[in-house]
Amino acid sequence: MAFIDELAAREAAMRWLDDRTQLGTRTVTQPDVANFPFQGQDVALLLRQQGICKPRQLDAALSIRTTWTRPGDKPPYEDVEGPDGLVRYAYRGTDPEFFENRALRRAFEHRLPMIWFVAVAPGVYLARYPVYVVADEPEHLRVALAIDEDQRFLGVPRPDEIDRRRSVQRLTKLRLHQPVFRAQVLGAYERSCAMCRLRHVELLDAAHIIPDGKERGTPIVPNGLSLCSIHHRAFDANVLGVRPDYTVAVRSDILGEIDGPMLKHGLQAMDGVSLSLPKQRAQHPDRERVEERYEEFLAAG
Structure with missing residues (x-):
């Protein structure tokens, strides 16, 4: 040897x-x-x-x-x-x-x-x-x-x-x-954005539904969403939200704005889009967490 x-x-x-x-x-x-x-x-x-x-x-x-x-x-x-x-x-x-x-x-x-x-x-x-x-x-x-x-x-x-x-x-x-x-989150969502379906892994993040540091902000798949960088930042900033039925909501003032193609196609077009969810039900976003975060989104609007 x-x-x-x-x-x-x-x-x-x-x-x-x-x-x-x-x-x-x-x-x-x-x-x-x-x-x-x-x-x-x-x-x-x-x-x-x-x-x-x-x-x-x-x-x-x-x-x-x-x-x-x-x-x-x-x-x-x-x-x-x-x-x-x-x-x-x-x-x-x-x-x-x-x-x-x-x-x-x-x-x-x-x-x-x-x-x-x-x-x-x-x-x-x-x-x-x-x-x-x-x-x-x-x-x-x-x-x-x-x-x-x-x-x-x-x-x-x-x-x-x-x-x-x-x-x-x-x-x-x-x-x-x-x-x-x-x-874990990107694997569950098959390496695509849950909102826009973008599949470039280098542009994808794991977004917390309940933010890290809060009581239920644990790093587990049911508290996560696979999002591209722009939708992750928009979600964190409450520009976009997720309704309890797993459809995307866009803040009302954003829907009324007029700007370039990113606003129109990247944000406004997401309103009403259904999330692409993991195949395994156990990995779906936790509804209680989604509801809690959606209330925060509504308050921000």
């Missing part, structure tokens, strides 16, 4: 993923990224049956995976955000000395970057990288992850570091939850 340079291999894996994921914005399947070429060898990157991938040529874990779990089901290994805002990734099994868990520990000891494949649908993953193990917690059978360089610098806050903890929580939401939310 020929060992290879740990850091160089990781840098090569991430550059290789950049091309296949459009810099981490495009989802992949396990066969797409099972191995990558490095120095004349095929190096394992995402294994079919293992959540922690330690290639035979490396000493430490290269990637980790969070599998898909249907809403309401209990995952086999629960990866959760801790009270300090850092993500906890569960060991495999209950033996801290199991070889995959030791491989995670070595990534922590040598401060090596890893890749995290987060399932956004069955067999479909969003690659987040680089991530770092910033604490080993064998008493809880888990490690703490920093999902970018900023969190890595902050490390694990002490309980008395309230402001620092809040900073870590904001980073976690921005750098992990939002990209995963976008991938």
Whole structure:
């Protein structure tokens, strides 16, 4: 077995993923990224049956995976955000000395970057990288992850570091939850705008029905709409609204304006259009959230 340079291999894996994921914005399947070429060898990157991938040529874990779990089901290994805002990734099994868990520990000891494949649908993953193990917690059978360089610098806050903890929580939401939310929503809507049917993924966003930060503004598909950039901004600004019957409403003053083709075709023409909805009913916009947001739209008008 020929060992290879740990850091160089990781840098090569991430550059290789950049091309296949459009810099981490495009989802992949396990066969797409099972191995990558490095120095004349095929190096394992995402294994079919293992959540922690330690290639035979490396000493430490290269990637980790969070599998898909249907809403309401209990995952086999629960990866959760801790009270300090850092993500906890569960060991495999209950033996801290199991070889995959030791491989995670070595990534922590040598401060090596890893890749995290987060399932956004069955067999479909969003690659987040680089991530770092910033604490080993064998008493809880888990490690703490920093999902970018900023969190890595902050490390694990002490309980008395309230402001620092809040900073870590904001980073976690921005750098992990939002990209995963976008991938899940765009996947549910088959990568098209729910209002105008535009299918250019680079121009699509995942819009919150109830804004992020409010009590029910959670990043889940029933609280999301796949919208192109112009309709996302118009929805956020209450220029456009969504009625409880899933049809689009345009603010009355906007309907009365006279301007160029974008106003006429991009906004005014949306009035009364029915949303294009996901095939799975469980992924449809939550009606209570839609009604709450529509009341806000009416108040703004």
